[in-house]
Amino acid sequence: MSNLLRIIRYGWLGFWRNVWVSVATVGIMVLALSVVSGLLVVGNIADTFVKELQGKVDVSVYFSEAADESKILQLQSSLEARPDVRDVEYISRDDALALFKERHKDSELLLASLAELNSNPFQGSLNIKAQKASQFEAIVSFIEGSGSAAIIDKINFKENEKVIQKLQSITSSIENIGLFFTIALSLVAVLITFNTIRLVIYTYRDEISVMKLVGASDWFIRGPFIFTGFIYGALSALVTYLAFFFVIWLISEKAGAVFPGTDIFAYWAGNFVGLLGLLLVFGVGLGVFSSFVAIGRYLKV
């Protein structure tokens, strides 16, 4: 126990006594973690943007005039039970008529023509939104094979299919590009941090060999450096989270205007535990791992 306390004390002293080296190291780690944070924010914007786009696409199933409403509602609940279906909205014939009247309340001619008909010309319909555009095909074939085929007049999937396919290719491109940048930039962040800590430990190489010669065990030498790495990582994560909190607070409104539907401040502040936790795991993990690896070669005395 006393050895652990000594290791922690020397680790803290190593951080504090070389405070400018520590500030520089934390500064570089903050930059590296900012890359990770930037990816998270951009990822969130892209995700919301893609969802927003996908939300605009739906498939409507129109039912024949004679269709029994209970059968339509039965189909609605079986669709809602599917995990790939995000939302199903039932618009009855009466609703459709009311909607039409509301929409065209200023057009007397249209309303007059409607009155001439003496009956409701609108069909009941289910508007279906999928989790992903690529899932529509499966949903449509489910409907066609569901036994409700007799009451269905038309499914507008074929008309929307091209738009859906286009959207699908755009969203999958955004996801692939995002994944590529996440991997590439995370790797850059890892390498920058690793090399920074390696340089710091390089300046201690003579001291490490002296420690070995006076009979210190590898863990007694390594421990304080690992603890200092831990402090570097934790501090960098905290500084990065707070810096992003401030910057996002400043730009959130403008970002919302450019990418409608996104609220990056709500994302950053609302996921406080998860995001700070992720930065801490990344920062502390890197700090500890880099120190552990970098010191190894100087312990061979």
Next chain:
Amino acid sequence: MITFNSVSKIYGNYHALDDVSFRIEDKEFVSLVGRSGAGKSTVVKLLLKEEKPSHGKIFFKGMDVAELKGGGITNYRRRIGTVFQDFRLLPSKNVYENVAFAMEAAGRPEEEIVSDVPQVLEIVGLKDKEENFIEQLSGGEKQRVALARALVQRPEVILADEPTGNLDSIHTWEIVKLLLRINEFGTAIVLATHDKEIVNFLKRRVITLENGRIIRDEQKGKYQL
């Protein structure tokens, strides 16, 4: 206590030590003398297991030093105090911490450290400088810190490799007197030096090396090359 049995150390084509054999007994004070490159520092490095012999065996208290591994090396080094020409102190730590470090590394309890370190600093005359960092000390003071660090481990032997090489004459004699005092407490001293005055003053055993070979080993020797 220490036995060199036909030890050679070869770097490429260069024979730093060539078939060297000697024994050092408990509580002895032995000077290793010779010109630069004679092999004095190689003996010290081999004893510290910083280097391995190319041929031959080195024993410490009957233990084959070459056979030591990992924690065995660490424990072995704790039994030997070392003092070097370039001090080899820890610049990021103050005087007290430099001396305490060796004890902490050995896992000694805090009470023992708090009581022993000031005592040893008193012996080497640095009690009032325990808060100072290494860069704030003179060469003589640095070497006294190194001696205090060696001493605090209560080693069975102190290896001093040209400990006065970087010091002026006043500080040189301070260190020599300290080494004699430590030897009086019962710790063996192996002093590698090429300082003629010191060796002649000591009137102790002198092993003379030349081109990696022992050319003289006298009980009350003088500096002769």
